[in-house]
Amino acid sequence: MANKVYARLDDIDLSFSDRVVLKNCSLDIVEGAITCIIGLSGAGKSTILRLIDGLVLPDSGHVYIGDRDLCHASQRQLYETRRKISLSFQFAALLDSMSVGENVALPLREHTKLSDGEIRRIVMDALESVGLSHTYDNLPSELSGGMLKRAGFARAIVMRPDLILYDEPTTGLDPIVTHLITDTIVQLRAKLNGTAVVISHDLQSIYMMADYVAMLFEGAIIAYGTVDEVRKSPNPLVQQFLRGSEVGPIPI
Amino acid sequence: MKILERTGGATLGFLEYTGGLFSLAGESAGFIFRFRIRFGETISQCYLLGVQSLSIVLLTSLFTGMVISLESAMQAVQFGVGNLVGGAVAYASVRELGPMLTAVVVAGRVGAAIAAELGSMVVTEQIEALRSMGLEPARFLVVPRLLAVVVMLPLLTIFADVVSIMGGAWIAQSYAHIAFDSFISSARQQIGVDDVMKGLVKAVVFGMIVALVGAYQGLSTRGGAAGVGKSTTGAVVNSIILIFIANFILSLVLFGGS
Ligand SMILES: Nc1ncnc2c1ncn2[C@@H]1O[C@H](COP(=O)(O)OP(=O)(O)OP(=O)(O)O)[C@@H](O)[C@H]1O
Ligand SMILES: [Mg+2]
Numbered sequence: 001m002a003n004k005v006y007a008r009l010d011d012i013d014l015s016f017s018d019r020v021v022l023k024n025c026s027l028d029i030v031e032g033a034i035t036c037i038i039g040l041s042g043a044g045k046s047t048i049l050r051l052i053d054g055l056v057l058p059d060s061g062h063v064y065i066g067d068r069d070l071c072h073a074s075q076r077q078l079y080e081t082r083r084k085i086s087l088s089f090q091f092a093a094l095l096d097s098m099s100v101g102e103n104v105a106l107p108l109r110e111h112t113k114l115s116d117g118e119i120r121r122i123v124m125d126a127l128e129s130v131g132l133s134h135t136y137d138n139l140p141s142e143l144s145g146g147m148l149k150r151a152g153f154a155r156a157i158v159m160r161p162d163l164i165l166y167d168e169p170t171t172g173l174d175p176i177v178t179h180l181i182t183d184t185i186v187q188l189r190a191k192l193n194g195t196a197v198v199i200s201h202d203l204q205s206i207y208m209m210a211d212y213v214a215m216l217f218e219g220a221i222i223a224y225g226t227v228d229e230v231r232k233s234p235n236p237l238v239q240q241f242l243r244g245s246e247v248g249p250i251p252i
Numbered sequence: 253m254k255i256l257e258r259t260g261g262a263t264l265g266f267l268e269y270t271g272g273l274f275s276l277a278g279e280s281a282g283f284i285f286r287f288r289i290r291f292g293e294t295i296s297q298c299y300l301l302g303v304q305s306l307s308i309v310l311l312t313s314l315f316t317g318m319v320i321s322l323e324s325a326m327q328a329v330q331f332g333v334g335n336l337v338g339g340a341v342a343y344a345s346v347r348e349l350g351p352m353l354t355a356v357v358v359a360g361r362v363g364a365a366i367a368a369e370l371g372s373m374v375v376t377e378q379i380e381a382l383r384s385m386g387l388e389p390a391r392f393l394v395v396p397r398l399l400a401v402v403v404m405l406p407l408l409t410i411f412a413d414v415v416s417i418m419g420g421a422w423i424a425q426s427y428a429h430i431a432f433d434s435f436i437s438s439a440r441q442q443i444g445v446d447d448v449m450k451g452l453v454k455a456v457v458f459g460m461i462v463a464l465v466g467a468y469q470g471l472s473t474r475g476g477a478a479g480v481g482k483s484t485t486g487a488v489v490n491s492i493i494l495i496f497i498a499n500f501i502l503s504l505v506l507f508g509g510s
Contacts, residue, residue: 053384083386093381095373107385155385 005064006031006163006195007052012061014047021047022058023219029163034189034196036206038241039216040250045199046090048216049165052197053087054078065163083111086159090167090199092152094140101127101136104155111159126154129184131177146173153181157188164188166198170205178202182209203242215241217250269490276390276468277460280398283391294396301362301397302404308361309354309408310415316349317341317416318423325428334428338435339442341420346443347507350413351451352499355458358405359491363466366397367487370470371480379471389471398463405459406452413451450506457502458495465491 007029014022021044029035029052037045050056051063054070063070065081073081086107094103104123108114114122127133130150140148153169166185170178182205189196200206206213206227213230215223215238223230223238230238240248283289325337370393373379379389417439424430469487473479 050380055380055383079383079386079388082384085384087381087384089377089381089384091377093377095378095381096376106387110385110387 003028003033004031005029006066007197008062008064009048009051010062010064012051012058012063014044014051014056014058020219025061025216025220027214027221027224029195029197030212031195032189032193033211034185034198034209035212035214036198036200036210037214037216038200038206040241043216044219045216046167049087049167049197049199052163052165053085054081055087083159084161085163085165086156086161087165088153088156088167088169090171092140092148094148094151094155096140098139099136100132100138100140100143100151103140103151104158107155107159122158123154126158127151129157129180130154131180146177149173150177150181153184157184160192161194163195163197166196166200168199168201170200170202178205185209217241272472273464273468276394276471277464279388279390280394280464283388283395284399288391288395289399290392290396294399297396297400298404301358301365301400302408305358305361305404305408306411309357309412312353312357313345313350313412313416314419316353317345317419320344320349320416321420321423322427325424325430329428329430334424334430335434335438337424337428337430338417338421338438341424341435342417342439342443343447345416345420346413346447346451348499348503350416351409351454351458352495354409354412355405355455355462355495356492358401358408358459359462359466359495360488362401363462363487363491364484366463366466367470367473368480368484370467371473371483372477374471374473375476375479394463394467394471397467398460401463402456402459405462406455409452409455410448413448450502453506454499454502457498461494461498462491465494 005028009025009027012022012025013020025048027048037048039045047056051058052065054063054073057063057071065085068077068081070078070081094100095106098106101120101123104126105119108119108122124133124136127136130153132147132150132154135143135147135151140151143151149169149172153166156164156166169185170181173181185196185198186209188194198206198209210227213223213225213227214221215230217237223233223235225233231242233239236249240250246252320341321337324340325334328334328337328340370379373393382389382392421432421435424435425432466487469483469490473483
């Protein structure tokens with residue numbers, strides 16, 4: 001089956017000052033599918049999402065969104081591309097000068113011509129889907145970490161973008177909300193036929209939602225395939241990671 | 253060798269800094285000329301950055317006018333030229349001290365506030381979130397603050413000029429027995445509308461310096477709360493230095509012939 005690729009990382013090298021984060025890293029994000037990225041803490045998973053969103057440019061290699069190479073795009077083209085992509089940040093990153101509702105409404109206010117009433121309705125829907133409709137008028141500083149995270153999630157889905165990047169959407173949430181969020185990700189994909197990339201440490205929800213799984217280790221993708229393929233991978237690194245065992249080739 | 257290296261490094265740092273400052277200025281100007289301005293936000297920044305600086309500007313300029321008057325009035329009376337004191341105070345206030353001191357006070361209050369706010373937005377990834385939503389930080393955050401300071405600083409300067417002259421007149425009257433009327437008429441003789449306007453031109457330039465340096469420092473913050481502290485200090489120190497330099501150049505250009 002020839003899958004259409006929505007985003008492609010092609011042979012990326014990236015270092016921050018002296019620290020090499022990605023080395024010969026290549027990854028295809030299949031259109032209409034949910035791709036989950038797993039890997040050790042600090043491996044560079046969040047960095048991959050930043051690359052796809054054009055927030056960070058690689059030292060060498062290419063990042064393609066469709067046919068557009070972000071490494072050779074103008075600032076204006078980068079901003080244009082970003083509007084079709086949403087990033088739900090690991091630590092929410094809500095603007096603390098606005099209420100939660102206004103935060104979620106912000107992309108709609110800035111990029112659409114919808115009326116205030118329509119915007120309020122869409123925002124309410126989004127907040128409801130993460131169980132936060134009562135926090136519309138609260139300031140971000142009045143919310144708990146998990147609630148902030150869900151508000152950030154609501155902000156990411158409100159524009160119904162082609163590609164949504166979720167950075168650990170369920171880390172630190174209780175099991176019920178985790179289930180709710182996982183469900184929302186799956187439903188959104190089905191409803192919009194959109195593409196998603198999810199970083200997660202939660203194997204249960206990965207098995208539930210992923211079409212493809214990619215494992216990042218020491219700067220490169222060392223395993224890629226469907227959930228079954230990756231679970232059955234003979235690679236001892238993958239096996240050790242999925243088992244969550246201290247014994248194996250991964251240095252601790 | 254070490255000295256050469258150091259000088260080279262410092263020069264590069266300076267060039268990078270001014271380059272960054274000018275590119276932020278250019279980017280912001282681009283949005284302003286295309287009228288991509290958030291008016292509501294601009295007005296609330298005018299209040300936040302301008303109106304709330306009024307009391308501290310009034311206080312500092314009042315005492316400045318009073319001290320110039322105190323220093324000059326007694327001497328002037330001794331030499332029998334008490335009728336010139338009003339002119340001296342007004343001259344110094346309107347052309348130099350009013351714009352300068354207002355700008356310095358605003359740099360300490362507003363420049364620091366801008367740097368701290370944007371800096372903490374950098375370290376909490378809020379700036380990255382804006383870019384990720386396709387919103388340019390220069391348009392979204394810098395332009396409203398820049399416009400607010402550029403509009404409010406001249407207004408504050410007018411208040412500062414007036415209060416400084418009034419404070420001067422009061423001290424001249426109570427210590428050197430120079431009549432209020434003669435003080436004011438001397439002031440009016442010494443300075444004209446063009447002096448006031450030139451002072452306001454200075455205020456506009458100083459406003460740009462305060463807002464842009466604050467914003468640039470804030471946006472280039474690296475590394476947590478300590479980084480925010482550094483940016484804030486940097487914003488105040490650098491904008492004050494630039495204000496002093498710009499003041500000299502502007503005095504030379506504007507008042508050079510008079
Ligand atoms: N702006 C930056 N400046 C310097 N180093 C950075 C920067 N961003 C990330 N790094 C480094 O890059 C590495 C990868 O970071 P990244 O946030 O992508 O990890 P991660 O896989 O998302 O980890 P986690 O699972 O803990 O979120 C880390 O070692 C981090 O220290
Ligand atoms: Mg991360």
